[in-house]
Amino acid sequence: MIKIGIIGCGFIGTQICSAVDSGAVPAEIFGIFDFSEAKADDVLKLLKTGNPQKCAPEEMIESCDLIVECASQDAVLKYALPAAENGVDLMVLSVGAFQNPDFYQKVRDAAAASGSKIYIPSGAIAGTDGLKSAAMANISSVSVTTRKPVSGLSGSPYLIENNIDLSELKEPKLIFEGTAAEAVVGFPKNVNVCATISLCGIGFDKTVVRIIADPTISENMHELEVYGDFGHMKMAIENKPSPKNPKTSYLAALSAVSTLKKITDPMQIGV
Structure with a gap:
């Protein structure tokens, strides 16, 4: 044991x-x-x-x-x-x-x-097994789109450094688009899934990440899309946040x- x-x-x-x-x-x-x-x-x-x-x-x-x-x-x-x-x-x-x-x-x-x-x-994401298999051949692109409630993004370094105030947000807003390398620094408690996807696939500098703040939802949503020699893969998941920490998905x-x-x-x- x-x-x-x-x-x-x-x-x-x-x-x-x-x-x-x-x-x-x-x-x-x-x-x-x-x-x-x-x-x-x-x-x-x-x-x-x-x-x-x-x-x-x-x-x-x-x-x-x-x-x-x-x-x-x-x-x-x-x-x-x-x-x-x-x-x-x-x-x-x-x-x-x-x-x-x-x-x-x-x-x-x-x-x-x-x-x-x-x-x-x-x-908190699905599809890592398929992505690792796809990586045995050529992968042309990997993207992750994350949609979170405002409470799950509060206090993120990227928001603070760029003076982005989400407190009065009424509709979904794209607040970040860039590489996974940038995303995990700007949102260290929110996008570990992007880091995992990067390690499974084509790396931090080639993985595209989009983060959407959405005041109309209560779940953490992730969408993975991959193109490569194997074909096309698209995975979407809606996660309930943990009862004690909205930044962490229960999954x-x-x-x-x-x-x-x-x-x-x-x-x-x-x-």
Whole structure:
């Protein structure tokens, strides 16, 4: 049974801990960490099995088989490389951190040298399996259009830096169009799906991203469109936001739990 460390005790971290605690995933929670002591304490109160403790990520790197990052891009930048160098497997939810090609390559090389694995769940979008298959031949274009309620976009660096006020918005508005590399910096808590799609397909600089603020909806919507030698693929999904964080889709948490279950399952299905 693998020992897991959880970095980040928000909605996704809580769902993962609950899945392990219930026995849905055959694993053991070794430790949890969050900058908010209150959040970490709340998660510990929920757990009924094992002996999980609050501990620093550095301790997890020394003691765990797998670390799950569900905190922030900063957490990935700080802990992914030490974990990979120490031979510890890592699941990354804040995938936008890998838009830096030098950092991505360092983590990949360290994992290859130590034998560790880096797992990236598909998150709040569908179609990653088909996109990875399509990438075995030529892909001419990949685009992701994200439509979110205003509450799910508030506080994004791109909006602040460009003095974009959405508080009085009455109808859908295209607020960003550019590359995935730009999108994951400007909207670090909103478009991890774009980072995942970039890694599956043609990269951060060639993947086109459009972000629409829509005050008329309550769901997070993503549309993936791909053209290549295989043909044409178009996938659309409407996600309910998590009950506690409008920036996070509920499916993103389910995807993380599903990935963890796949890691521990002897039967592997799909690409």
